Amino acid sequence: MGKIVMAGRAYRFSLLVISLSLMACGSDSGRGVGSTDTVQQVAEVTVAETPAAENPVEPAVGEAGEAGEAGEIDEQAVAVLRQMTSTLASLQVFSVSMETGFDVTQPDGEKLEFGSRRSASISRPDKAHFRFRKRSGEGGELVFDGSDIWAFVPEENAYASIPQPGDIDASIDFVTTELGIPVPVSDFFAADPSVSLAEGVLSARDLGPSTIGGRSGRHIAMRKAGVSYQIWVAEEDSLPTRVVITYFEEPGQPQFWAQFIEWELEPDTGVGVFQFQPPEGVERIRFATYDSSVELEEEAAQ
DSSP: OOOBOOOTHHHHHHHHHTTOOOOOOOOTTSOOTTOHHHHHHHHOOOSOOOOOOSSOOOOOOOOTTOTTOOOOBOHHHHHHHHHHHHHHHHOSEEEEEEEEEEEEEOTTSOEEEEEEEEEEEEETTTEEEEEEEETTSOEEEEEEOSSEEEEEEGGGTEEEEEEOOSOHHHHHHHHHHTSOOOOTTGGGGSSSTHHHHHTTOOEEEEEEEEEETTEEEEEEEEEETTEEEEEEEETTTOOEEEEEEEOTTSTTOOEEEEEEEEEESSOOOOTTSSSOOOOTTOEEOOOOBSOHHHHHHHHHHO
């Protein structure tokens, strides 16, 4: 399938959907704060692009001399990570609210932080509803209903949809690779979070007890080639309370962080949670694509 891009008004809609339409700053290079490639590079939260696996992946120590400076694997850190990913994988229906932030390194080396308030409602295997509201006020929604993907931005009074049957992992992969829409902390919503969070680990450390948001737990740190990440895991239920990702090979070593505010393990799953109903008067717009077959599929679904 060809790469899907946005054109005209739909392009502005895409930027709002991914919550990264930032005011551009002038620079000699032309890559200011609003540069899509600069922002998306920092805002993508997937720690590793790996295929799904039938069994959890065990962290593996990198060989000496590998990029990323392989170090020791702390078995306590591995145990905390394994328990967290196992807990996440066992959840069939849940929701979580979170606060997120990310750095954008400017051409002069200055780092600016932007962020949003987000929520995710998940019903495995194939339904999800993501909501966000940027600090600047704009908001939007992304819905997977098992057969289609829907994107809605109230400020544009517009929505778009495209056929996409499949499970949540397949839909996240589609919107990130084909539509260019990042889904922050998507690794934590995968069917098997251990695949992306544990594979390729070069070092792992247990940094001891730590309390986040009033919830006591463990603070662990992992390092992979080009990226390091810290995760705080609550002791009472083994759910994550915070994650910080550092892209240490990128200029300025920018970070992404997410604070998980509240997990609901028995959320409302009534009508409308995983079905998108366009509000009255909202305009439908199309995703432009290089692949005409996708356009034909979209037309057939209308």
